[in-house]
Amino acid sequence: MQAVRSHGTATGYLRPIHCRPEMTPKPDYVLRTFIRCSQDALWEALTAPEDAASYHPYTPEAVRDGDALVYKLPDGSDMLVCRETSVTPKTRIEVEFAPKWAPNIPVSRFVWSIAPEGAFCALTLEHYDIPEGGEGYADGWERLVAGLKTWLETGTPARVGETA
Numbered sequence: 001m002q003a004v005r006s007h008g009t010a011t012g013y014l015r016p017i018h019c020r021p022e023m024t025p026k027p028d029y030v031l032r033t034f035i036r037c038s039q040d041a042l043w044e045a046l047t048a049p050e051d052a053a054s055y056h057p058y059t060p061e062a063v064r065d066g067d068a069l070v071y072k073l074p075d076g077s078d079m080l081v082c083r084e085t086s087v088t089p090k091t092r093i094e095v096e097f098a099p100k101w102a103p104n105i106p107v108s109r110f111v112w113s114i115a116p117e118g119a120f121c122a123l124t125l126e127h128y129d130i131p132e133g134g135e136g137y138a139d140g141w142e143r144l145v146a147g148l149k150t151w152l153e154t155g156t157p158a159r160v161g162e163t164a
Contacts, residue, residue: 027111027126031141035123037152039116042123043090045152046112055147057140057161073101090114097127106131123148 035042045051049069052062059071059079068083078100086094093112099105108129115122125145130137143160150158 025128027128028130029125029127029138029141031125031138031145033123033145033149034117034120035149035152036120039090039114039121041152042114042121045148046093046114053159054157055144055151055159057143057147057159085109105134108134 045055047069049062049064052069052071053060056062056071060074061072063070063072065081067085068081070078071080071082073079080100081096081098083096083098084093085096086092091114095110095112096107097110098107106129108127108131110125110127113122113124113126115124123145125141127137127141147158147160150156150160
């Protein structure tokens with residue numbers, strides 16, 4: 001196994017090269033919250049298209065197309081395609097994030113992680129490779145997760161930012 005010297009430590013021990021910090025990509029955006037719900041309920045909310053209308057801030061409908069959730073605009077056109085690239089049931093979903101609300105927006109990726117903690121679930125979102133001009137992604141995620149949390153905890157649909 002190839003190793004590199006770890007600089008900046010008192011011991012100067014050797015670490016395997018695959019453990020170097022620069023080899024682990026850092027997310028561009030991270031959001032973590034705790035939701036009072038079961039792991040099953042949270043998983044279902046994130047993966048079932050019929051649940052999206054209860055918490056998604058910008059789309060009244062989502063449909064499943066194979067391994068993708070396709071979020072629709074009110075006129076029926078695609079707003080966003082989220083294709084699952086790796087799934088560990090009830091704990092992790094890696095997703096390709098393909099915006100359709102404007103032409104030529106680069107694809108990026110995000111990861112949902114779920115960890116049960118008693119009566120709560122810790123939900124972590126990591127978004128990678130956010131393209132230049134994607135400063136609004138954080139606001140969208142914060143609205144979506146706030147709506148998701150409210151809906152799961154109260155049973156009342158909560159589309160944070162909905163103007164109607």
